[in-house]
Amino acid sequence: MPKKPTTPKNVIAVAPGQWQLSQSAYQVFRAERVSAGLVMVVHFNGADEGDGMGAIAHVQLPQSSTENSGMLAVDTALQTMETELLALAQQKEIAVASISEMQVFLAGGAQLFAFGGGNNALNIGSRNVEAAHRWLQSHHALVTAEAVGENRARNVEYYVSMGQVWVTPLGGEDAVLAGPETD
Amino acid sequence: MNGLKPLSLADLKTLAEKMERPPEVAIQLNRLLHSPNVNAEALATVIKMDSRMTAQVLRLCNSAAYGLKREITTVKEAVAMLGTNALVSMVYAILAKVSLDKDVSGYGLEKGQLFRNALTGALYSRYLAGRMRGDEPVDGEQAFTGAILRDIGKVLLGDYVGDAYGDIEHVAMERQISFPQAEKEILGVSHLEAGHYMAKVWGLPDMLVKSIRYKTEPSAMPTSDPFRKQHFPVVAAVHLGDAFVRMNGIGIGVDGLMYLLDEAALRLLPESQTDAGMEGLMAGLIALHPQVDDMLSFLEKEGA
Numbered sequence: 001m002p003k004k005p006t007t008p009k010n011v012i013a014v015a016p017g018q019w020q021l022s023q024s025a026y027q028v029f030r031a032e033r034v035s036a037g038l039v040m041v042v043h044f045n046g047a048d049e050g051d052g053m054g055a056i057a058h059v060q061l062p063q064s065s066t067e068n069s070g071m072l073a074v075d076t077a078l079q080t081m082e083t084e085l086l087a088l089a090q091q092k093e094i095a096v097a098s099i100s101e102m103q104v105f106l107a108g109g110a111q112l113f114a115f116g117g118g119n120n121a122l123n124i125g126s127r128n129v130e131a132a133h134r135w136l137q138s139h140h141a142l143v144t145a146e147a148v149g150e151n152r153a154r155n156v157e158y159y160v161s162m163g164q165v166w167v168t169p170l171g172g173e174d175a176v177l178a179g180p181e182t183d
Numbered sequence: 184m185n186g187l188k189p190l191s192l193a194d195l196k197t198l199a200e201k202m203e204r205p206p207e208v209a210i211q212l213n214r215l216l217h218s219p220n221v222n223a224e225a226l227a228t229v230i231k232m233d234s235r236m237t238a239q240v241l242r243l244c245n246s247a248a249y250g251l252k253r254e255i256t257t258v259k260e261a262v263a264m265l266g267t268n269a270l271v272s273m274v275y276a277i278l279a280k281v282s283l284d285k286d287v288s289g290y291g292l293e294k295g296q297l298f299r300n301a302l303t304g305a306l307y308s309r310y311l312a313g314r315m316r317g318d319e320p321v322d323g324e325q326a327f328t329g330a331i332l333r334d335i336g337k338v339l340l341g342d343y344v345g346d347a348y349g350d351i352e353h354v355a356m357e358r359q360i361s362f363p364q365a366e367k368e369i370l371g372v373s374h375l376e377a378g379h380y381m382a383k384v385w386g387l388p389d390m391l392v393k394s395i396r397y398k399t400e401p402s403a404m405p406t407s408d409p410f411r412k413q414h415f416p417v418v419a420a421v422h423l424g425d426a427f428v429r430m431n432g433i434g435i436g437v438d439g440l441m442y443l444l445d446e447a448a449l450r451l452l453p454e455s456q457t458d459a460g461m462e463g464l465m466a467g468l469i470a471l472h473p474q475v476d477d478m479l480s481f482l483e484k485e486g487a
Contacts, residue, residue, distance in 0.1 A: 016431065016469060035432030035440060060431065060469060061462050072469060112426060112440045113359050121461040122444065124430060151356070152439040153432045170291045171348055171437035 004166050004174040007157060014039070017072045019057035021084050025050045025161045031058045033153040033170065034108040036125035038074065040132060041105040041158050041165050042081045044089065044096055045179065053088055054102075055081040056158050062124070062131035074131040082139070099141045103179045105165040106132055106146040107156045125149065145177035189371025190343065195380050198339045202282065205385055208233035209278050212271065223262040226270060230258045239277050240270070248477040268324030272309075272331075276302060279331045280482050282338065289345030290337050290436035297334060300434025302478060305330040306471045308424030314464070315423075315451040317416050326420035329394030332387070333421055336378025336395065337436075343370050348437055355441045361399055362438040375399060390414055394421045402447045419448035423455075427468055433475075 007030065014020055014031040025046070031039045043054035057077035064073035071077055082099040089096045096102065109129035112122070120127075129148045136143060145165075147154065152169040159166070165177040211229045215221050231237050237258055244255040244265065255261045262270050284298040292300075308330040312321040337344075344351065347369050355365035363373035379396040387395075393414050397404050401418040404411050422445055429440050454460030 016472075033432040033435055035435060036430040037432060060465055062458075063462070065459070065462075072466060110440050112429065113361065113443050119449070119456065121456060121458045122449075124461060124465065127458070151441050152437075153435050170435070170439060171352060 002164075002176060004157075004168075004176070005159060005162075011157070014056055014058045016058050016060050017070070019055060019071055019077055019081065021055045021081075021088065022053050022160045025052040027160050029056045029158045029160075031056070031156045034058065034156055035110050035153045036060070036108070036128065038106060038108040038125075038128040038132060038148070039156045039165075040074070040077060040081070041103075041107075042078075042085060042099060043103045043105065043158075043160070043163050043165075043179070044085065044094070044101070045103070045163050046092075046094065050161070051092070051094070052160050052163055053085065053092070053094075054158065054160050054163075055085055057081060059128065060124075062127040074128055075135050078132065078135050078139075099136070099139050102141070103144040103163065104136060104141060105158075105177045106143055106148055107154055107165065107167045107177065109148040110150055110152060110154070113151060144179050147175060147177060190340075191371070195339070195372065195377060198377070199381050199384050202338065202381065205278055205282075206233060206236070208236050209274065212274060221267065223259060223267060226267055227258040227262050230270075230274065236274065236277065240273055243273055243277070243478075243481060246477065246481045248474055248481055266324070268322060268328075272305070272324045272327040275328050275331050276305070276478065277482065282332070282335060285338055287337050287341040287436070289341035289343065289348070290438060292337075292434065292436045296434040296436070297337060298434075299475065299479060300428055301331050301334060303431075303433045303472070303475050304333065304421075304424045304428045306424075306475060307427050307468050308420045310468060310471060311423045311427070311452060311464075312417070312420040314454060315416060315420060316453055317451050319416070321416040321420055321451075323420075325390055325417045326424065329390055329417050329421045330398075330424050332378070332382070332391060333395050333398045333425060334374065334378065335381050336374035336376065339377040339381060340366070340370065340372070340374045344374075344437075352437070352441070361443050362441040363399055365441075390417060394418050398422055398425050399442055400445055402445050415447075416451060419445070419451055422448045423452060427465070431465070431469065433472075 011028045011030045037060040041056045046052050059074050059077045061073045064076040109125040111125040147167040155168045157166045168174045244261045283301050286294040305327045308326040309323040312323040312326040315321045350369045351365045355362050363375045366373040382392045382395050397418050398421050401422050454464050
């Protein structure tokens with residue numbers, strides 16, 4: 001496995017309810033202590049390293065039906081990221097037509113230990129992950145790689161130039177999520 | 184297992200002695216809150232004993248975090264505007280920063296994280312108290328005060344947990360028991376018990392002592408406790424606030440989500456029973472985050 005790069009000082013933080021569109025291929029984004037929430041990265045590799053582009057969102061809710069959910073919700077965030085990335089691709093004269101041609105990475109969706117009552121409403125971490133899969137399927141897209149579930153919070157870093165998403169569970173080891181062309 | 188020697192009462196005593204004792208104003212406030220003569224004037228008199236605390240209370244009252252429409256210039260006015268319990272919450276928020284704003288690297292918490300977690304949990308607990316349905320309304324300010332010092336035991340046990348984390352995590356995951364239960368098995372004491380000990384040494388009010396001891400399992404409060412019925416809903420609000428802070432990942436450490444939910448506490452929160460209700464709760468709680476940021480930035484500037 002490749003070694004995790006050192007986090008640069010100018011890393012851009014992505015808090016719950018926020019999202020970011022890459023302005024240059026050399027940006028690095030970081031979401032900290034992602035717990036039941038979900039970090040979703042949509043990435044598009046360019047012809048060379050400097051052409052890569054992508055977007056990252058840190059969401060907390062499976063759907064936007066809740067009042068004031070905005071960018072807190074999986075569906076709104078994925079739709080916004082796809083629309084904005086396609087607009088960016090057009091600006092850069094890159095031929096890409098939909099999210100199904102991009103790579104999608106998920107990290108988060110952790111949950112508390114189960115309890116006797118088995119109340120699924122509380123399992124919002126799993127519901128966030130399921131909602132992302134459902135939305136992507138309905139848009140003919142697949143998850144490229146994911147680190148989801150379990151009971152630990154994760155720090156997540158997205159390196160646009162490499163198309164890599166590094167996931168570090170608190171108290172655990174670094175792991176990389178990457179597309180097929182990365183070692 | 185790494186063969187760590189379990190902690191003894193003497194070890195806890197040594198650790199507790201290293202902690203900074205709360206200032207005199209806090210001890211006097213506790214005494215006053217235990218007395219039947221608590222009123223706005225008496226409360227203002229005690230706070231005014233400490234000029235730094237008086238100034239901080241007034242500035243916090245007038246900060247964006249409280250959003251009052253007119254300027255408050257005296258502690259007595261502050262009590263009249265906010266109420267006795269809200270003012271006590273404010274004093275505890277200021278005091279908690281002294282005890283909790285530390286690097287607790289054993290739990291994976293850099294300086295600032297534990298206090299952010301404490302303050303967010305306190306605001307969450309207050310919000311949830313207002314949405315709980317029981318025989319009596321739950322006092323949101325008591326829930327705030329109960330929640331703010333709930334993890335004081337982590338400051339005491341930090342170094343020990345750092346050394347034994349692998350073992351604690353292994354036991355918790357393998358048996359699906361809560362992180363504090365696994366701490367108890369490996370270290371001989373959990374951060375709940377360490378916090379409980381600390382709260383007793385400091386002479387904190389009974390409600391705070393119970394919130395610290397039972398924050399992960401309110402139902403474990405002894406049935407023989409004559410105040411159980413009265414205290415349970417507040418401790419339940421603290422428990423739920425803590426659980427939601429974990430789910431939102433605010434200032435959580437290596438113990439992560441290795442916690443169980445207390446069914447009896449959850450039953451007091453009907454919205455948690457449906458997907459839509461739960462999502463509405465989450466959105467409502469996240470909407471409190473700017474208030475957390477305002478309070479943190481105010482306390483940071485104050486050097487509280």
